[in-house]
Amino acid sequence: MRIAWRERSKRKDRGRRTMAASRKRGSKKGPRKGASKKRAKKKKAARRGPSPKQSGPRSSGPRFAGGGAGKKAAKKSAKKGRKKSAKKAARRRASKVAPSGGTGSSLWNQVLGKAQEEEKKHAGLVRLNAYLARCGVASRRKCDEWIEQGRVSIGGEIVRELGSKVDPLRDVVAVDGEALQPEKPVYVLLHKPKGVVCTNARGEEKTRAIDLISHVRGRVFPVGRLDLDSEGLLLLTNDGRFAESMTHPRYGVPKTYKVTLRGRIDEATLDKTRGGVWLAEGRSGQATIRITRRSKERTTLLVTIREGKNRELRRIFGRVGFPVLRLQRVKLGPLELKGLPKGKSRFLLPSEVDALLAATDPQAEG
Structure with missing residues (x-):
């Protein structure tokens, strides 16, 4: 029994020395891979004593003092080692994905460099039709027609592609050979x-x-x-x-017009007109119509529409049998004509x- 107790004491001392060395080694560069598990297994075997295969029947002697404290210390050391190992692994992965300080994966540097070059290349560019419209030459749709017709050039070269872009600070854009500048x-x-x-x-x-x-x-x-x-x-x-x-x-x-018609228009015809009338290019849009004056010879209306086909109102009322005698636009959105004389x-x-x-x-x- 004394021999078994001394053997356990020696193993306990060896375990403490191993644990102290492990702590010292882990504080500097972390535990070796698998070292924590091995120490835990040895400590567990030391508490149990020699296995039956090695030294016969298991001794029934008392356990060595401080066994519980050793178990807790071993667990704490193993947990600390796993945390440090995980942090190191995370740092290694991060250095491969997004290197810092100019070092790391060359592939990442290549991808990042190409993205930065593309960003610099397209920074400040605007669509050609938008630039032309900004210069005040025409609307965007009209500018698109000019581009397709070959009337627009960038740096002296004719451009026919509608999606072309231009650098307003560097490129010289011209229409029919005349250089433009934003106004x-x-x-x-x-x-x-x-x-x-x-x-x-x-x-x-x-x-x-x-x-x-x-x-x-x-x-x-x-x-x-x-x-x-x-x-x-x-x-x-x-x-x-x-x-x-x-x-x-x-x-x-919305565009509002004051329309004077020849004849006295009835409500049924007005309802038909409000819903839309078939024209050569298709059905006209809905209209808001209000009668302001009506007599046997003439009818004055306020008509609001949201589209602007060529001579649309004249064709609409001519289609229902009431020719337009006078047509005056009096309002565009919230903007009114009030107070401005003709020609001014x-x-x-x-x-x-x-x-x-x-x-x-x-x-x-x-």
């Missing part, structure tokens, strides 16, 4: 009289809308159009994006421009 946005409200055409093309004997605003410097163009016999509110600008927002059907900006113009206030843009509804149709 400060200009927004003009004109009370267009009858007999004035909404085009900038020269060679017309009739008065152009831009001829009535000769005091405005720089190139501007009409936003939408009013036919030769129509009058009223007409905007002119050099901002192509703004012009598209005001005229394209998908933005749904004025610049829009910034608040008016903001209100017009706020009136756009990309979800609206016809």
Whole structure:
């Protein structure tokens, strides 16, 4: 019995020395792989004593003092070693994925370098049609037509691809050989009289809308159009994006007209007109119609629509048998014509421009 007790004491001392060495080694560079498990197994075997195969029947002598404390210390040491090993493994994985300080995976550096080059390459680029519209030459749709026709060049080379991009700070963009520069946005409200055409093309004997605003410097163009016999509110600008927002059907900006018809129109015909009338290019959109004056000879209406086909209202009411005698646009979105004499113009206030843009509804149709 004494021999067995001494043997266990020696093993206990060896276990303590091994644990102390392990702690010292782990504080510097962490435990070796699998060392914690091996020590735990040895400690467990030491508490149990020699196995029957090695030293005969198991001794029934008392356990050595401090066995519980040794078990707790072994568990604590093993747990600490596993944590340090996990941290090292995490650091190794991180160094492979995202190296720091300029060292690490060369593959990562290549991928990152290519991404940065692409980002620098496309930084500051804008679509060609947007740049042309910003320069005030025309709306985006019109600029797309010019690009397809080969009228636009970048750095002296003709460009026909609609998705082309340009660097406004470096590239020289020209239309028909004339270099362009972005201009400060200009927004003009004109009370267009009858007999004035909404085009900038020269060679017309009739008065152009831009001829009535000769005091405005720089190139501007009409936003939408009013036919030769129509009058009223007409905007002119050099901002192509703004012009598209005001005229394209998908933005749904309401346009209100004062329409004078020949004859006394009845409610049944008005209801038919409100729902849409079939025209050559398809059914017209819905309209809001209110009668302001009616007699046997004439009927005056306020009509609001959200699209602007060529001479649309004249064709709609002509289709139902009531020719248009006078057509005047009195309102565009929240902007009204009130107080501006025929043939006169004025610049829009910034608040008016903001209100017009706020009136756009990309979800609206016809």
